[in-house]
Amino acid sequence: MATVEELKLRVRELENELIKCKQRQCAAEDAHNRPKIDKMSAEVVDSNPYSRLMALKRMGIVDDYEKIRTFSVAVVGVGGVGSVTAEMLTRCGIGKLLLFDYDKVELANMNRLFFQPHQAGLSKVEAAEHTLRNINPDVAFETHNYNITTLDNFTHFMDRISHGGLEEGETVDLVLSCVDNFEARMAINTACNELGQIWMESGVSENAVSGHIQLIMPGETACFACAPPLVVAANIDEKTLKREGVCAASLPTTMGVVAGLLVQNVLKYLLKFGTVSYYLGYNAMQDFFPTMTMKANPHCNDRHCRRQQEEYKKKEAERPKVEAVQEEEEEEAIVHEDNEWGIELVSEVTDAELQAASGVVPDLPEGITVAYTIPVEETAKGETVEETEVSLEDLMAQMRKL
């Protein structure tokens, strides 16, 4: 039998071992953290996570990079595009991120960047917040693990967009749609039209080889209800796609490129450098990148969109005369065609590029629509243009039916 002395020795041994075990655990957890940084510095030392970003000022690209900390961005959908979008903004040192998603991480998501196998089963917003906080503790996070399309959640979502900015009560600076379905896009569109909230849309086609980003300024550019989205995610198609045992294809490359183009557009918009794109497409099969602008549709079904258009017109009318004249000249230079929908497509590209941007719709599996068509080199110009018009009207007709 053990003596008191032997037992005391054993207790000391065990206590030491336990302390060491707990220290190892804490070290493993603490290792994931770096202290917060009060003020962004441009100092070039290995320990400064902002040196390469602040260098954008010295390079003459951005006037005031520190301003990034004053912005809040809502990311709706934290999947293949949304998670990478959130990570890029976190690493850039954005002030606040609001994340919305109701999905769980699955091993089936491992073909895209960001989530890791050990996170399978966690909610996407929870797993994302954990990783992002470790990457940059200077960013403020707010996460909502719900589906924005249900009535109660939609009301709450609207409230957070209007009051969840950097300082509670302020509106967020930008909403990014990184969702994978028509219904959620329509919900974001409805909310942003009602609030006059500027937002950016993103999407990747179901065959994984094309995508797009789009800037939507309510009243000024076409909203999601003004025109069918150029990556069409019509209700009928979605239902067909989501039948059991069938899943859409996805690639980390296409989603990474779309997230990169989206966040680049966000940085250009917020930090005022370069040219912000209204619409930028990505066709991976041909490495083709169409751009364009679409004006708001005066006959849009969304009454808040029509109201925003009226307000935008009033604001434009009130602008000083000199600017107004310039505006008019630009207006005249733009060649647009009227249609029964009142939609005007204003191209920012040359005729040759525009021609290349349109073509016949390829033969695709059931339930799949294309982001845009592949350039037809041999087609005469006239024919190609006609194809585009027909296609647009078809899509409009589909929209009406919804």
Place this chain on the structure above:
Amino acid sequence: MATVEELKLRVRELENELIKCKQRQCAAEDAHNRPKIDKMSAEVVDSNPYSRLMALKRMGIVDDYEKIRTFSVAVVGVGGVGSVTAEMLTRCGIGKLLLFDYDKVELANMNRLFFQPHQAGLSKVEAAEHTLRNINPDVAFETHNYNITTLDNFTHFMDRISHGGLEEGETVDLVLSCVDNFEARMAINTACNELGQIWMESGVSENAVSGHIQLIMPGETACFACAPPLVVAANIDEKTLKREGVCAASLPTTMGVVAGLLVQNVLKYLLKFGTVSYYLGYNAMQDFFPTMTMKANPHCNDRHCRRQQEEYKKKEAERPKVEAVQEEEEEEAIVHEDNEWGIELVSEVTDAELQAASGVVPDLPEGITVAYTIPVEETAKGETVEETEVSLEDLMAQMRKL
């Protein structure tokens, strides 16, 4: 004083606590792993990490996605572009990855994707291998923590390119250059010319807002010594840039886009779908993406490049007659201009696009060169073309001096 019974109770308590602590640690470590998967399946279940990739077959994009497992790719440089490139290939289920880098992870790298603050101080290849193995244990990894430009390491690098394929002794299928300096690019170029190894180049400008990818097929397309790289990283500039207290700017967006375009081109090349790009540029300020092809230079300074050109010519001459005739017709259709360097620039874009791809060189900070110039809308066609020629000759002259 404690009794024997009290001490015994304390020992049992401590033993239990210690077991629990150790279990927690193991669980945390094990959670990072998923079992290996013998055969890629297209089954649509949440637990299948390959379902969304195998869906590319059903979507009609890729004929035989499983073939991805038969390829080995070497990634040289595991920084902002290389790490994301390696992660994308890992998530796509590539057969084998060989990683080369001699750098350590620093907090100053946290403005780009992939590495996390807790990895600061680790070698980049070690940290990358750990993360990538957790993401996909089905991929084989081989890492080399050295600078490929020293004589001994260069010999070893050449040996691994020639023998480090999926089966030891086989050559790798593709080499990807994701390095950030001219010297390392030249070393990869020399190795690939000598071995006749097909490779892809990538680069991001020092001002963080442009980048490119390029496919180099020794003897067929221009090598790195045939023509100055379109993202110029001339020796002189590098020295200027790397002076103390000065660092280049970088953005997770630009690097993510370049990595995405690079791996997309790798997938298209290896799995034979879409059009593989010879050169694809990315100008983030304007969202402009120039493409082109450059033929090998018969007067290239690299004798192995000239030898590969001779061999390529012989192979072309031996091709069946029917094909040869077609080839000749295509050759005639191409408009190219001779210059004293014997370089032929073959454009794959329209005249309008080509014109847009060239323009005056902007005023940049000391030590900075542009990936390519920004489109000049108002310039007459003739002038623009002249600008390009002058620029090319200037760059060639710089190359000669090296």
